[in-house]
Amino acid sequence: MTAHHPDAALALLPNHHPSDALLVAYGAGSLGEGLSLAVAVHLAHCPDCRATLAEVEALGGALLEDLPPAPLESLSLAATLDRLDREEAPANPCKALRLKPSLGKPSLGKPKAGSAPQPAMGLPRPLRAYVPSLDSLSWQRLAPGVRRVELLPRTASGGAAQLLRIAPGTALPHHGHGGLELTVVLSGHFADELGRYGPGDLAEVDGDTNHQPIADSHRDCICLIATDAPLRFTGLMGRLMQPFIGL
Amino acid sequence: MIAPLATLLTHAAGADRAKAGLAARGCDDPAAARLSADLVAVAAGDRQAFARLFAHFAPRVKAYMLKLGMPAQRAEDLAQDTMLSVWRKAQLYDPSKAEAATWVFTIARNLRIDVLRRERHPEVSDDELLEHEDDRPPADELLDGDRRARRLRGALAALTPEQAEVVRLSFFADLAHPAIAERLDVPLGTVKSRLRLAMAKIRKALGDDDR
Ligand SMILES: [Zn+2]
Numbered sequence: 001m002t003a004h005h006p007d008a009a010l011a012l013l014p015n016h017h018p019s020d021a022l023l024v025a026y027g028a029g030s031l032g033e034g035l036s037l038a039v040a041v042h043l044a045h046c047p048d049c050r051a052t053l054a055e056v057e058a059l060g061g062a063l064l065e066d067l068p069p070a071p072l073e074s075l076s077l078a079a080t081l082d083r084l085d086r087e088e089a090p091a092n093p094c095k096a097l098r099l100k101p102s103l104g105k106p107s108l109g110k111p112k113a114g115s116a117p118q119p120a121m122g123l124p125r126p127l128r129a130y131v132p133s134l135d136s137l138s139w140q141r142l143a144p145g146v147r148r149v150e151l152l153p154r155t156a157s158g159g160a161a162q163l164l165r166i167a168p169g170t171a172l173p174h175h176g177h178g179g180l181e182l183t184v185v186l187s188g189h190f191a192d193e194l195g196r197y198g199p200g201d202l203a204e205v206d207g208d209t210n211h212q213p214i215a216d217s218h219r220d221c222i223c224l225i226a227t228d229a230p231l232r233f234t235g236l237m238g239r240l241m242q243p244f245i246g247l
Numbered sequence: 248m249i250a251p252l253a254t255l256l257t258h259a260a261g262a263d264r265a266k267a268g269l270a271a272r273g274c275d276d277p278a279a280a281r282l283s284a285d286l287v288a289v290a291a292g293d294r295q296a297f298a299r300l301f302a303h304f305a306p307r308v309k310a311y312m313l314k315l316g317m318p319a320q321r322a323e324d325l326a327q328d329t330m331l332s333v334w335r336k337a338q339l340y341d342p343s344k345a346e347a348a349t350w351v352f353t354i355a356r357n358l359r360i361d362v363l364r365r366e367r368h369p370e371v372s373d374d375e376l377l378e379h380e381d382d383r384p385p386a387d388e389l390l391d392g393d394r395r396a397r398r399l400r401g402a403l404a405a406l407t408p409e410q411a412e413v414v415r416l417s418f419f420a421d422l423a424h425p426a427i428a429e430r431l432d433v434p435l436g437t438v439k440s441r442l443r444l445a446m447a448k449i450r451k452a453l454g455d456d457d458r
């Protein structure tokens with residue numbers, strides 16, 4: 001915990017969380033990359049959901065323990081040690097010096113306060129592997145009041161993720177559908193019938209829920225929207241192109 | 248070069264530490280405690296401990312990959328990759344936070360996503376969080392690893408068949424809840440509530456039910 005940033009005290013805990021089902025899907029590894037990214041951004045803000053994730057992963061560990069071991073055929077300890085020696089040979093023999101904890105997760109940015117942009121002014125860490133900073137982005141105009149940047153135009157599992165920058169008072173017509181659509185706020189706010197969403201809050205639309213978010217702060221609301229299928233994504237785009245309801 | 252067995256046996260810097268850890272943790276679930284101690288020993292370069300972890304986990308990781316539909320040879324390749332990652336990342340393992348099996352599971356999961364889908368699994372690690380103070384109880388107040396392991400297994404056994412089914416499909420069929428609803432031909436809300444109830448049992452077993 002590095003609480004020295006002036007904005008740290010202002011950062012509130014999120015009010016809108018992923019469902020247990022969504023955290024199970026994330027922890028089991030059954031979500032596509034874009035949806036996982038949206039969940040990870042929320043996790044960066046939310047100790048409660050990180051605790052739930054730890055429980056999901058403990059469940060995964062227990063399931064792994066309970067699997068009947070599959071006898072190894074060509075794989076052996078000797079061959080594995082051999083590979084380990086070959087791949088480690090040129091490196092420093094002292095693991096403690098060579099392997100720093102921060103190198104274990106290459107998808108994350110540097111944790112040092114002061115050297116990396118703070119979340120309040122920049123990006124939550126899980127996003128930094130995808131975009132360097134919000135300032136460096138070239139936003140495309142999509143519709144009145146809406147600009148976007150494609151983050152993952154199409155992931156291998158068929159999903160997509162984009163950043164949207166929505167002007168105050170712009171409404172995004174959302175409808176429940178068969179697929180999953182996650183929206184997580186990076187800066188600014190939007191509101192829907194379930195409440196107000198600020199940085200870190202995650203809205204989960206999965207056919208079981210229905211939202212019509214409206215950007216309601218005085219500055220732009222920037223959020224990450226991820227979907228599990230490009231067709232549904234196109235569907236959202238279609239709706240975005242419809243006339244907007246002003247406030 | 249293959250390290251001769253004699254070298255392996257003398258190259259046991261962490262073995263005493265592992266034994267001490269085992270003794271300190273008691274013997275409620277000696278298997279979980281030993282695996283955890285071995286993982287700590289591997290961080291210090293103990294190859295004997297690694298050999299024991301390999302014997303335990305490589306066949307299980309292979310079974311996990313087979314469950315997810317991989318051919319046998321590919322499943323073995325990924326089991327080997329997982330064990331190499333275990334060796335390389337052992338210093339990131341914190342025995343107060345997770346069982347060895349939990350930690351190995353996350354490595355296998357991420358490798359599977361990487362290889363099968365050519366995707367990343369975006370993650371957050373606790374030591375890189377700046378935003379908020381975590382007010383959760385410190386590790387030494389949490390259940391120790393052995394009790395956690397036993398209670399977790401008890402909770403797993405106590406799931407209803409319907410709950411166990413959605414849990415298995417989540418972990419072993421690469422299906423998220425909407426796809427599970429489609430597969431089972433039940434409403435999405437039903438799948439979500441089964442998963443919620445399953446997680447409530449897990450949470451209770453791990454002593455976090457007061458949240
Ligand atoms: Zn949360």
